[in-house]
Amino acid sequence: MNDYPSFDAAGATLTMLPERALLWRERAMLVLADVHFGKAAAFRAGGIPVPHGTTRDNLELIDVLVQRHAARHVVFLGDFLHARAGRAAATLQALAQWRSRNAGLSLTLVRGNHDRHAGDPPAELAMHLVDEPWRVGPLAFCHHPQTVAGAFAIVGHLHPVYRLAAAGDTLRLPCFVVDGSWAMLPAFGAFTGGYRVQAEPGQRIFLAADDCVLPLPG
Template sequence: MKIIINNQEFILHPSGAVFWKEKKILLISDVHFGKVAHFRKYGIGIPKDASQENFTRLNSVLALFDIQIIVFLGDLFHSKINNEWALFAAWKKKLSQRVILIEGNHDIIGKHHYSDLDIEIYNELVIDDFLLTHHPTESEAFFNFCGHIHPGVKLRGLGRQFLNVSCFFRKQKQLIFPAFGEFTGNCYLMPTENDIVYAITKDEVIEVSSN
């Protein structure tokens, strides 16, 4: 789905990523690399191969657009370094794009590890009229791109059918990104009449009514 914000074009992808056409920037939030290994360490039954899913989805999105910069809006890695870090490092070294991380609350790995991979780190970043953060931030001067919440929405159909899906949640001056990563869960939000919800299905992003 293509949307316009502040005269800029953004493409919302079903993976949860967003391509900023004019800047050739790919925006992604809450990948939570390492979460599968973290769960397995504590005996939670997740298939080992599940750790590859984030990389597969990322590579698919990267192949779709002419991307010069990748911006992760926080919670890139779930916790401390584990055996998924080597997979992430190997993946990063193959990239030609500039990579930026906006720090999230889960980003506790020492900054020198990211510096060794030529990843830039910021608490927040301003690009033109846009403020990029991890936590949702209200700003009079900027439109805020953020993550953290893992937004979802409950869709109601005929016959009392309900469907819970991830979504992009848009307020007047803010777009909250869905979690890109696997096994992250959702926080289901209740939109008001001034909010716009872009629900994510397997193959597309669709705007849904707040009613």
């Protein structure tokens, strides 16, 4: 297994994966932020032509990560469904079929801002639905960036990316941002865009590349 970088979160060791996910190996827990299932369908419903297959691609990647890391619990840090317009029959059917193949997997959704508008996932997905902050051991799982008294916060929402520039070329990569009391995940969804970030004092940035996670020097 690749030796991906980890960080200490109030005593919990969390590993950053290049697939833009976080692994809490001790709890066999996989943490994903901002999947935005149905976003492409919502755009198509609004008359904007965008590619098909993003839901399938995201679900297949979750399958790979669950199997590779022997995860028993997947936590979604908000924005599971993108919008009510994205609750297309094909999207919901793909989710239901995926769930039937993973009936033994525990799923938790920490509701985010898009979840309030899109509505809770269908009951047949058998997800544990919670509001932020959701505390497990020393961690507090949240959608919105925040600090939580007495806990290390794991957050999403901003879809952080970092801009690299060299010799006139530029590249934007999704990234993890780790602070002293919280860590922010990049968006897991394949069709989500990103918000450019810079490291503030005391923060570390880790770039999620194709097959590795690279600490930003400095």
